[in-house]
Amino acid sequence: MRNSNYSDKSSAPVSGLLITTQWLEVLFLAFLVVLISGIVGSNGGVIAFGVMGITAGILSYLFSRVALNQVFYQKKFSGNRFFVDEIVAMEVMISNKKPIPVPWIRIQDELPEIFEVENTDITNFIYNSYTKTQVLRHFTSMRWYERIKWDYKLKCTRRGVFKIGPSKIESTEPFGMFGSVINYDTFDEIIVYPKxxxxxxxxxxxxxxxxxxxxxxELIQDFSGPRGLREYIPGDKLSTINWKASAKLQKLHVNLYDxxxxxxxxxxxxxxxxxxxxxxxxxxxxxxxxxxxxxxxxxxxxxxxxxxxxxxxxxxxxxxxxxxxxxxxxxxxxxxxxxxxxxxxxxxxxxxxxxxxxxxxxxxxxxxxxxxxxxxxxxxxxxxxxxxxxxxxxxxxxxxxxxxxxxxxxxxxxxxxxxxxxxxxxxx
Incomplete structure (x- = not known):
């Protein structure tokens, strides 16, 4: 009755930058002003600083645009239907399928509070008292074409239908100036049956x-059709009396059922x-x-x-x-x-x-x-x-x-x- 195969469910990500377009324009204009000031004042150091700032900004921006490209996030579960006190095996996996490393990445996933973490190391779980959810967080870096996996065992402590998610992945480029984010807005559903x-x-x-x-x-009888008659005994239900037969026999009779x-x-x-x-x-x-x-x-x-x-x-x-x-x-x-x-x-x-x-x-x-x-x-x-x-x-x-x-x-x-x-x- 319970599906014992792993379920693999991921959503189409919604990506974007952590920094707004307005801030990008402000930073670019700031370094451009520095560069122009250096040129006007014939100050080589200021010119070099402005050029490096603009160059670093452009490279950081371009890197942030591709940092999470070909980065795939998955959650796998040992089923989607369990009984109270059963263990859900959850596998969290992230893959970088491009020839560019990701120097810093953070993954966040929300889980209902009814799932009790069985692993000895639960430092990745943070309880959110406002939403009454657990936030599963991972911080890591990834080499090119690398895959990282974490395994967890979650105990179902209460009956109900629960949703795991949404998920969010964040990353920054090496200079830490810009970042990008991917939001997975779909949910994995776990149904927990009562004991x-x-x-x-x-x-x-x-x-x-x-x-x-x-x-x-015969405590339970089939009322779809009687098997015969017998005389009425005090205590018999009135609903079992056969009135037509009783009138014919001039004595109360009740139906017998199988x-x-x-x-x-x-x-x-x-x-x-x-x-x-x-x-x-x-x-x-x-x-x-x-x-x-x-x-x-x-x-x-x-x-x-x-x-x-x-x-x-x-x-x-x-x-x-x-x-x-x-x-x-x-x-x-x-x-x-x-x-x-x-x-x-x-x-x-x-x-x-x-x-x-x-x-x-x-x-x-x-x-x-x-x-x-x-x-x-x-x-x-x-x-x-x-x-x-x-x-x-x-x-x-x-x-x-x-x-x-x-x-x-x-x-x-x-x-x-x-x-x-x-x-x-x-x-x-």
Whole structure:
């Protein structure tokens, strides 16, 4: 799923001089005045100084114009998709492909702060507190036809989609009078997926939230067609009553359904973690929610379930539907993980409202798995609404404090302590 080949991405450079045209004119006129003064005063020393100044200026200007010609800068990465705590191998390379040396050159590259430098020598990295980025700097000189390479190992410390760049190369000629610059204005994109945990190692209770695909209690059933009838037993859902057969037999009967191997799991990611849904919540809690959503999706897809993903973050405000439509297969997992990487931490509405808004798009009889850190009465009402429509609802609580009381009809699980132990993390 992750591309292990090196990606090579460079941009068309935008070049220019470090000194403005106006300053060039001022310097030229200054030395010209010195030369004329020497000629008028018949002063050989002044004349020589003026000639040397003009000559040095012309040579320096011409050198600065070609200093970065045929100089190529590249960054290579060991892929563009990683999981949290994985290592990105980054190779920085600059080549001088002309028969003229470059006496001084400086390279600058911006990296997001989430990348932790693993190399022992990190003196090339300077943190910019204003932009919250790391500036990677190299100072060197280059002989003709020389190539210089630096290797770095960067640890991904947080989920998200991150851009590396822009890049800038600066150089001066031997006299240090003029300089030139090349700007690379494109970016390299790195996608960092949330951690995935093994649900078996997290000791799920025997009553699994996904039900049983064969044998045992039929927690998940295929509602596309009944397999038969049986008499009504107190506690059966009203939605399973076959009213036509009950009227004919003069006794309440309910439909029987087969367990489904292609049951739909709807993973609901709730980013609202406070009573005021619009307020930013605890970042660590939100990241745990993302990891749990990724773990559930991986587990379900590995067992051939159909999985869909939804969230109440700001990016879903317009569509108000699935972020990832229900589907199966390895490509579905990639879509789910990339969507989880893109989810932000600000909610456009409470999850309780969002579930009601899009409930009509849920496949019949699907299991709604809610990853959440805040439970209130409105959410409980929404859960009851979904259950009345024939859905099985499972709550995975990842908030602070004691477990909330949501009633005996809804399964609720606590993974907080287990998720803090990284030894349970796995990668597809």
């Amino acid at each position: 995935i945990f093994s649900l078996d190692e997290l000791e799920l209770p025997p009553l699994k939230p996904f039900g049983e695909s064969s044998g045992g209690m 367990p489904s191997s292609a049951h739909t799991i709807v993973v609901a990611v709730a980013v609202d973690s406070l009573e005021n849904y619009w307020a930013p919540g605890d970042v660590d809690i939100v990241e745990n929610i993302m990891s749990m959503a990724a773990s559930i999706s991986y587990h379900a897809l590995s067992n051939n379930y159909t999985v869909g993903l939804l969230s109440n973050d700001m990016q879903t405000q317009e569509s108000k539907a699935f972020i990832v439509s229900p589907g199966r297969g390895e490509y579905q997992l990639t879509k789910v993980l990339e969507s989880l990487a893109n989810i932000n931490t600000l909610a456009y509405a409470p999850m309780s409202e969002h579930l009601i808004e899009i409930s009509r798009s849920f496949p019949m009889g699907s299991t709604i798995t809610i990853c959440i850190s805040y439970v209130n009465d409105n959410l409980l009402n929404s859960i009851q609404y979904l259950m009345d429509r024939g859905h099985l609802v499972v709550v995975l609580y990842l908030g602070k404090g004691d477990m909330p009381d949501i009633g005996s009809d809804v399964k609720i699980y606590d993974f907080r302590e287990k998720m803090n132990n990284n030894e349970f993390a796995i990668k597809p």
